[in-house]
Amino acid sequence: MSEQQASGQPAATASMGGARVAFLGLGVMGYPMAGHLARAGHQVTVYNxxxxxxxxxxxxxGGRAAATPREAAQGADFVFACVGNDDDLRSVVLGADGALAGMREGAVFVDHTTASAEVARELYTAARTLGLHFVDAPVSGGQAGAVNGVLTVMCGGDAAPFEAMKPVALAYSRAVTRVGQAGAGQLAKMVNQVCIAGLLQGLSEALAFGQRAGLDVKQVLEVISKGAAQSWQMENRGATMADGKFDFGFAVDWMRKDLGLVLEEARRNGARLPVTALVDQFYADVQAEGGGRWDTSSLITRLK
Incomplete structure (x- = not known):
């Protein structure tokens, strides 16, 4: 065991200049995030x-494509991942072809998947057993945030690897914050999704009410967005909700996956989430209408 490993320090830090990084998962989020890393001057190897x-x-x-997560991770200072769910994450991290098998001592795995806190703690333990570091780091901001490099990142894990990865992750983020130990990043993302679900249901009901009342709802939105009702959802989704446009943004299918994680965690920790559970069922109604790929603001379609 090296002196760095014994002290809990990652073997590399971003201060060394362009880091050697791997990025696993090139979906609508991962593809532009990896691109920002390359443009920031890091040496990027990708796997998909x-x-x-x-x-x-x-x-x-101008980067390199690898055949397996293990190959992509070899020699990397930081390995980033953004995949679909717990099982997808395990498939790129564990096993003979998984990233942990290829990472060098002291390297840092940064997981941007929205997954369970349970799998984050599991993989943190697996990494530490091998002399590696694991940071759970789900993001908020959606596809537009990834493309524009302005994501918000909520991190759980040890302080030293977090500090090492933070300057690298700022290539595609406007805020990268450690909120606690392993799993805390995922729990913070769950809080985020509970807030969004409630806000969108409230906004949907308000707009539907205004339309029924014969108001010019876009004018009303312009007025009330200057006051206490203002929110990101109102500013960025109010007008498109009024126009019935939902073919963009964060899909209902993805939100239901996220709310499933929230409700499972709530059953585990005893939190009472009656409104969240109700909105989750409203999203199931939207899926039944054929709106699984519509933006989450499509909740309003239930009220038409």
Missing amino acids: RTVAKAQAWAAEH
Whole structure:
């Protein structure tokens, strides 16, 4: 065990200049996030289950595409991942071809997947057993935030690897904050999703009420957005909700996955979430209407 490992310090820090990084998962979030890392001067190797997508990214950004997560992680200072769920995450982290098998001593794995706090703690323990570091770091800001490099990142894990990864993650973020130990980042993301679900249901009811009352709801939104009712959802989704446009943004299918994690955690810790559980069922109604890929603001369609 090295002196750095014994003291809990990651073997590399971003202050050394352009870091060697890997990025696993090139979906609507991961593809632009990895691009920001390349533009920031880091040496980026990517992995994606669909090989052609990884090759396209490499051709566009000048990085390298790897055949397995293990290959992508070899020699990297930081390994970032943004995949679909707990099982997807385990598949790129664990096993003979997983990233942990290829990472060098003291390297840091940063998980941007919205997953369970349970899997974050599991993988943190697996990493530490191998002399590696794991930071759970789910993001908020959606596809637009990823493309524009202005995501908000909520992190759980040890302080030293968090401080090492923070300057690198700022390539695609406007805020990277440690909120506690392993799993805390995922729990903070759950808080975020509870807030969004409640806000969107309230905004949906308000707009539907205003339309029924014969108001010019866009004018009303302009007025009330200057006061206490203001929110990001109102500013960015109010007008499109009024126009019935939902073919963009954060999909209902993804929100239901996230709210499933929230409700499972609530059953575990005893939190009472009656409104969240109700809105989750409202989203199930939207899915039944064929709106699984509509933006989460499509809750208003239930009220038309």
